[in-house]
Amino acid sequence: MSTIEKRYNKWRSNFVKTWGDMTYIDYNQKHEQEPSNAATCSEAVGYGMLISVLMKNQRDFDGFLRWFLHFRNKNDLCAWQQIKVHGSYKNTGDGGENSATDGDIDIATALFYASHVWGRSGDGRVDYRQEGIRLAKAIWEKDINHYTYMPTLGDWVNIKPADGHRHSGSSGSHGHGQQGVFAMGGGASAFKHGDEDKHAGATRPSDFILAGFLTFYHEDVERSQQWARVMDSIIATVQHNLQLHPNTGLIADFLRVARNGHYEPHPQKILESENDKDFNWNSCRVPWRLSVYYLLTHDPRVLPTLQAESNFFGSQKEIFAGYHLDGKRISGRNYNDLSYTAPASICMWVTNNPNLKKVQQQMSDLESDKSYFGDSIQLLCLLQAQNPRGW
Template sequence: MTGRAEARIPFGAHAIPYAPGTLRPSGAPAAADRRVLEHYRRWKAYFLRSGDEAGGRGRCAVFTPDAAHPFVAEAQGYGLVITALMAGADPDAHALFDGILRHVLAHPSANHPDLHAAQQDADGRDVGGRDSATDGDLDIAYGLLLADRQWGGGHGGHGDHDEYDYEALAVRRIDAVMECEVHPTTRLTKLGDWSSGRYDEVSRTSDWMPDHFRAFRAATGDPRWDEVLDAHLSLAGELRARHAPATGLLPDFVVDTTSGEPRPAPGQVLESPHDGDYHWNACRDPWRLGADAVTSGDARTRAAARGLSRWARAATGGDPARIRSGYRLDGTAYGDPDSPAFFAPFAVAALTEGGGEGEGDEEAGAAQGWLDALWARMCASPPDPARAYAAGVRLQSMLVVSHNSWVP
């Protein structure tokens, strides 16, 4: 791939260490890297579309057969982060990143040119209002920062490829997120650039991405991102203490965020009657909290992730096959078992169970055994080509668990 920059932090180099005390799966790190690479190759084969299938020559897009539309913002954000982290192992990673970016830039939100229209149909047309989804924009901006650290700017130009200033694009998107997708008073993430009225008081916990907020602060120098980080971690702690003291689980959606008394959704506010439960959005929270804990060493996210891991280990008797796809905040299970979207994030949280003060050999061994069981479960089967969401969550969780994730 002439004209492409070499990866500065190649996959498998483990060049940026995690916080002291972070566990890792038993066995050789290289063996874990091979399992990640196997899943990545299948993820590419099943879910990456290019050319006319992605809206035109030179474009790529992540296909989501299980979503409301074939191409959604969340999946494009996942694709940018994944391809940036896999550079060095996949010689096409840089070109794939630029292809997905080209798709994103071709579909701006109707409300702000530096945000992404959240949904496209099979013909590449914006649908569903042409407005944004906050989680997609957060990951797109984060992926751009990873790309700048990985390849620098101005290395995309050859053949059908443009040159991109990844850092400039990232900062513009970060500023747009602050302007349109962060509440100016509470500093909590909103659902999208369309949120107003009663939706202005709703926040989705899976959009609470502490490592992203830290990276945005470093990239922009904007101190408001410190306020965003603190607001989310403070509210997460309050919710756990008041509504889930035995489990540490967070709900899909929080309501009344501007009233001074935020609480889990009391039923359906956006998606389903389970909006106030640990459901198909919040299942990502152990990954998001755990990823920050192991990369930043922040005691707040470490305590949150460790609590989730210990609850899940006790609730399942250390058997990942017993993790269910849905829980009330008190730990009552109601979902089916065996979705990677639910069990894989707990492996990220399990990384935080090492290095506890006063922890005996028996507890340390149980923690390591839990992580190893989760890792084995993650590696045991290939991704389902009909389940892009679960595949994306599992692959990104595997990147963190194998110590191949880093913050730009």
């Protein structure tokens, strides 16, 4: 049995659970999530589907798919969090039915991968590709900002341009504007900059899943042009943020449209914590996501960021769980976590960093404490380094 198979079996034993004919990832075994009875989230469903198709486990994949279909919201996206109540499961109140963009992207990507591996579900009822297209269409309509071509935080965000009228992600057609980051509809000038609009002008770099958008470009042909522009906008944002911190290449957990028209870190809390401006629990995944895209494309536009991140990680005595963008460790983060070391490792592997073995040793020394987040990310880094194409 290979190392990857052993890790997969351990991961599956620890986290994969069933409810009837549905499968889900138990992401709250330590009751650290809010609310305390939270059971799973769309991010976990996406990870489960990606891992299952990469490991060619159709039974689990179809179970995760049934979970997604059961909790698909009115916008055809995955409701972001489910809770356990008296042995049953339902969406969390107060916004649990809303989407979170990264989960939607990973689920759609996994469906397209599955269409190449199996074609249809095991019972023959579901055409994976058609479900992938349906979800990609919903992502375009509700999870993408049609003014900046950047991912939004989810379908709950209303885009409010300077004319004062609110627009959701499904706003109508837009005239072609300047090329680059703001390819349509007026770009950054479309937004007000008041605090009440901070979510409309925000993006989360953990949603910069370029390999997923590349898959959409090839599979969701009706929107290929839009997906190409989304990729260009994300890459331009990554390039701009490298200019802000060229010595580390680190990017913040959340970015917001600044007055200069670029997405940049916002000095205050945008959504989660005072560390929204730092390389924290969201953006720790960026080196992994960029690395998988680079393995597929060798796109020279993302290589400088990967090299800067690789050099930064390679220069550290050990990789800690959180940094300010200048490379200083976040106060109190004198510990390690697989969700940081695994993405750093694949980034260093892609860029042939001579200090890779040091980081790999640090990663191997991190015995799993049954952490869904770190264990899932580590397994996906291993699987996608081996098979970035997905099938």
